[in-house]
Amino acid sequence: MDEKGPVVEESVHIEAQPHDVYTYCxxxxxxxDGDPVTVTDVTMRSGGVGTVAHLKGVAPPWVDERVEFEYTEAVPDELIRFEVRPTLRFKGIRKRPVATTPSTFTWTFTPEDRGTRLMFTAEMSKPSFFDHFGEKSAHRMIQARxxxxxxxxxxxxxxx
Structure with a gap:
């Protein structure tokens, strides 16, 4: 890891045009859909920018993980970028949530061999103590997603 923090990069080839993959995402x-992560509510905005979603993460039983993300950039058929703001609350110990490191997630859609290369990149500005524990599982979760x-x-x- 460098000073900037962990970067997760994963990609997959999809047999569909960039427009179809972009529209789906x-x-x-x-x-x-199909994640262990639960989407609790979504406010959609036309064109994507301003779309906000709240999620309940997967965590040990004594931890309540919540995530808010907001689409901050959307270039049709090319890119979706959103800011991710996770919080943790330790059940029975702490009533107020603890903010963990905000991240920027970017999805890029590149034409490739009559289909699309979908690339996911997650960047953290500066990792917190808690972020180091989830790096390997983050790769596995993104690959599955x-x-x-x-x-x-x-x-x-x-x-x-």
Whole structure:
């Protein structure tokens, strides 16, 4: 890890045009469909920018992990970027949530071999103590998420 913090990069080839993959990923419920992460509510905005989603993360039973993210940039068929603001609350110990490191997530959609290369990049400004524990599991979760997106887009499961 460098001074900037961990960077997670994962990608997958999807047999669909960038427009179809981009359109699928505009809805946070679709990105997380099948995840262990639960989308609790979404406020959609036309064009993507300003879309806000709240999620309940996967954590040990004594921890309540909540995540808010907001789409901050959307370039049709090319890029979606959002700011991620996670918090942790230790049940029975602390009533107020503890903010962990905010992140920037970027999805890029690049034409590739009659399909699309979907690239996910997560960047943290400066990792907190808690962030070091989840780095390996973050890679696994993103790989699984990309696999589900690939399957849903390629099979047309757009409204699952």
């Amino acid at each position: 505009l809805d946070p419920r679709r990105i997380h 990309l696999g589900r997106i690939k399957q849903h887009v390629e099979t047309g499961a757009q409204d699952s």
